[in-house]
Amino acid sequence: MNPDFPPIIDAHAHCGVLDKSWPQSCEDYERHIDGTGIHGVAFFSPVYEIYDRYDAHFADTPAWQARRRQSNTHLLSLNPAGLSVFPYFFIWNDFAVEQLTPGHRGIKWHRHPGEPKYHYDDPRCLAALDEIRRRRLPVVLEEELEHTVRFIGGLAQGIRVIIPHLGGLNGGFRAISAAGLWDLDHVWADTALASRAEIREYLQRYGHRRLMFGSDFPFGEPAEELHKIRSLNLDDQVETAILGGNFKRLQAAVDHR
Template structure:
């Protein structure tokens, strides 16, 4: 999958934030303003998708309603600089129009995805057909299996440089980052991890992220500003995200 070169940056964009009824957009926007950030990716807080504290949780009408409401909320929040991502869960619905990417998320002590089921496979095929980038936060072995299943048909983004996918160096040792269809975001990652990634793989597949409200956008941006300059800084702070989104953000890719 080929991408054009990053355009001159006119926007600073955050590639990893949570937003919904429990984390209102107004609060996020205020934090972005403090950090001189123009917008970015928004996806639902976990608590509006499933019960993360019940490892045996399957589903309920309450959570089905929460998911529908928060995704409608995100679509209403969309603008020229706000890019909503759809948070996939085990109901595996069709992906509504208007979403720029996918959030696929669970931790080791949380309810599991129904991998291998026809509905899961159908959703993955739809995501790949639409070339929607996937922010994948999963256990280590599930991360490896998922990337193999995607097989380069769309971009997989490892958040936090892999901190919650088994760890940065464990993924690096496994060769995950050598895959040109695997990108990363910097949200809450250590400076040495960020620096090692760029020195090893370049700055074309790494994006600034804050993980708001768990991270502070202005503080996370200062971390990137302290590490890079010139074309690397421009790419990480916004150019790579615009390049990733392609036609959906074409108005901001013009010089």
């Protein structure tokens, strides 16, 4: 790493060990970032390693619980040369926060319309959020708009929440704006697959201190997503913050005990 340039960190990428539908191993990711200057990545398990997203009536089983454990544990085992990995724990309705370790650097909380739903009224959900809050782990929340508003406005008080894609899959950038969520100090965002226009508007209205570069690999190409940020011709200080500085500041607050 050239000491004259700050490290670039991808705050949103997927890495799988069980789901073979996409080339999404750590080695695949490394090939895609060759020559980009990316030296760190927040990895999430692929959705299909966590629950059956194609079954709206999905019922959890011991086999799926074992699958989740294997997937989340795999991320903890990654230690590639020249790339710092920040494993995020993908949580589901067993709310298995007892599996969290000091190596976990955040939480992935994800579903799309038509997919099985989180059991927000389960007492284990509130207990899990208490543990996430205690550990000061950030939560990447990809949910429908109504659940995003409920989560941020009530359930997740005191937890830093990252809305990915600048809200693209949480109801849209402007819907999140209309709900007043971008104004909240504990709500962050990543740029994965967001448009240049939305990134510019976010920066003009809300500043740069809670915005992070993300690629959404393998659905996004890290080099192209990085070029998108650099093509905005931002001030050096702003670009440096988005490309890694803000992620480092977010991680500095995590309690690793």
